[in-house]
Amino acid sequence: xxxxxxxxxxxxxxxxxxxxxxxxWSDGVKCAYCGSDNTYPMPKEKRHHCxxxxxxxxxxxxxxxxxxxxxxxxWFLAMSLIINAKKGISARQLGxxxxxxxxxxxxxxxxxxxxxxxxxxxxQGIVEMDETYVGGKPRKVKKNNxxxxxxxxxxxxxxxxxxxxxxxxxxxxxxxxxxxxxxxKDLNELIRKNVxxxxxxxxxxxxxxxxxxxSILKHYTINHSYEYANGEIHTNTIESFWSLVKRGIVGQxxxxxxxxxxxxxxxxxxxxxxRKECSECVFNEMLINMI
Numbered sequence: 001x002x003x004x005x006x007x008x009x010x011x012x013x014x015x016x017x018x019x020x021x022x023x024x025w026s027d028g029v030k031c032a033y034c035g036s037d038n039t040y041p042m043p044k045e046k047r048h049h050c051x052x053x054x055x056x057x058x059x060x061x062x063x064x065x066x067x068x069x070x071x072x073x074x075w076f077l078a079m080s081l082i083i084n085a086k087k088g089i090s091a092r093q094l095g096x097x098x099x100x101x102x103x104x105x106x107x108x109x110x111x112x113x114x115x116x117x118x119x120x121x122x123x124q125g126i127v128e129m130d131e132t133y134v135g136g137k138p139r140k141v142k143k144n145n146x147x148x149x150x151x152x153x154x155x156x157x158x159x160x161x162x163x164x165x166x167x168x169x170x171x172x173x174x175x176x177x178x179x180x181x182x183x184x185k186d187l188n189e190l191i192r193k194n195v196x197x198x199x200x201x202x203x204x205x206x207x208x209x210x211x212x213x214x215s216i217l218k219h220y221t222i223n224h225s226y227e228y229a230n231g232e233i234h235t236n237t238i239e240s241f242w243s244l245v246k247r248g249i250v251g252q253x254x255x256x257x258x259x260x261x262x263x264x265x266x267x268x269x270x271x272x273x274x275r276k277e278c279s280e281c282v283f284n285e286m287l288i289n290m291i
Contacts, residue, residue: 001283002084006076016072017046020059023284024291032061064111064290074098076283078108079290083282087248088267113263115289116270122196123167128203128238129191129210131182134249134261135159160258162245162265163187165194166238171273174241176261184212191216203233241272 001009010016021029029039029048036052047058060066065075077098081089095105135158161182164174173194177186187209195202197217204210206221213219220233228234245268249256256264274282 001080001280003077003080005280006073006080010073010076013071013073014046016076017059020063020065020072020287020291023287024059024063031055032057032059064115070100070104070108074100075108078105079112079283079286080279082109082112082267083271083279083286085252086271087244088252088264090252090254093252110260110263112286112290113267115286116266118266118270118273120171120173120273123165123171123173123194124196124200125170126168126201126203126232127165127195128168128235129163129165129187130205130235130238130242131161131163131177131207132242132245133157133159133161134176134245134256135258160261162261163190164238164241165191166241168237172238172241172269174245174265174269176258176265182209184209188212188216203235205235241268244268244272 010019028037029041030037031039031048031050031053033055034050034053036050038051039048040051041048042056045056047056049056060068060072065072068075078094081094081097089109091106091109092102094109095102098105098108100108161177161179162174163177163182164172166172175190177190191202191213195217201218201220202210202213203220203222204213206223210219210221222228222230222233222235229236245265248268249264253264274285
């Protein structure tokens with residue numbers, strides 16, 4: 001759902017509240033505090049009163065919208081902008097589009113990313129697995145020290161590692177890991193948690209951390225020193241996902257805190273996994289998660 005449709009379908013705060021109520025209470029209004037259905041509406045206040053616990057409540061109580069001072073329409077617009085931005089949208093840009101300050105825009109975006117967390121089903125079929133490293137370059141220093149080795153690339157870097165697994169023509173899963181968690185034991189645990197071993201095939205590079213994967217499922221490797229594809233044996237799918245992530249972080253966000261890196265990865269995975277669905281369906285699904 002694009003921003004034009006948001007303005008057309010939800011022109012006022014009241015229309016947004018009505019839509020939230022229809023989504024949250026499709027089977028009838030229930031008290032947000034005690035769960036009783038013995039309630040009656042208070043139309044002027046856009047609230048409801050519970051005859052059981054004697055409390056009044058609104059549809060936003062207990063949701064991500066709870067106690068917000070931002071109009072619900074702006075929340076809907078923020079959801080639309082984030083869903084349709086293939087490489088993400090920065091807090092400053094979101095703030096300019098919604099006419100709010102950058103701190104408010106950042107908080108809204110982080111709340112929306114909470115609703116994007118999706119464990120999903122186990123990956124099946126041909127699954128590609130790889131890791132990438134996220135983080136900025138260190139500040140330039142004087143190279144007077146002969147022992148200064150600069151900024152090494154790959155697994156020798158000081159950046160934060162992220163491990164990803166993608167199903168060919170399917171979904172992707174990615175998460176931040178500790179640099180010490182790139183050993184065989186830790187990688188095997190991630191595979192067991194995210195990949196269905198029955199009938200699945202794992203394709204990776206020749207990193208030694210994957211050497212014991214064959215005890216879990218069928219495993220093929222591609223040696224990137226000589227080639228990037230050998231028939232169906234390649235990691236091009238997960239590499240294309242990493243390119244989206246890197247372009248988003250470098251070109252849109254510019255800088256991502258390690259503390260919140262998993263939230264950003266949830267956003268990229270959520271969009272990628274729903275790339276073939278209509279934006280309105282994705283909007284409605286996300287709204288249910290937020291409620």
